[in-house]
C-alpha cells in the first residue's frame with residue numbers, strides 16, 4: 001500500500017469524548033461505502049477481535065468495548081471507494097459526525113508507516129497488531145478445506161515465515177506492532193483464530 005500521510009497527530013475534538021455511534025449505524029456506513037463483501041468481512045473480523053480483547057484482557061466496560069469494536073469496524077471503511085485518500089476520508093467523516101477522538105485516533109494510527117500517526121494507547125496498539133494478523137489468519141483459513149476448523153497456531157507462524165504466502169500482508173508491520181506491546185505472537189494468533197472464526 002502506498003503511503004497516505006495524514007500530516008497531523010490530533011484528531012477529533014476533546015468535547016466529543018464519549019460520543020459513539022451504534023454498531024447498526026456503523027454497519028449502515030459500511031454497507032454504503034464498502035460494496036466488497038470480503039473487505040466488509042475483514043472489518044467485521046477485526047471488530048470482533050478488538051471487542052473480545054477489550055472485554056477479556058482489558059476489563060473494558062460496555063462503552064469502552066464499543067469504542068474498540070467501532071474502531072475495528074470502521075478502520076478501512078474508505079479503502080474501497082477512496083483508495084488514493086485511504087484513512088483521511090473516514091477520519092474526516094467521523095470528525096464531521098463528532099465521534100469520540102480516541103476512536104478516530106485509533107483508526108488514524110492503524111498503519112503508522114502509511115499514515116504517519118503513532119499508536120498511543122493500548123487500543124491503538126492492538127488494532128495495529130490485529131489488522132494484519134487477522135487478514136493473514138483469514139487468508140490461511142481460505143486455503144484450508146475445513147477453514148478455521150482444526151487450525152493451529154503453529155501452521156500460522158510457519159506461513160508467516162513463507163514470504164510468498166499472502167505476500168500482501170506486511171510482515172514488518174507485524175514485527176513493529178509486536179515490538180510495541182508485550183504479548184507473544186502465538187497468543188495473538190490464537191486469540192484471532194478463536195474470535196474471528198465465527199464472524200460471517
Ligand SMILES: [Fe+2]
Pocket residue numbers: 042046075076131132
Ligand atoms: Fe484492515
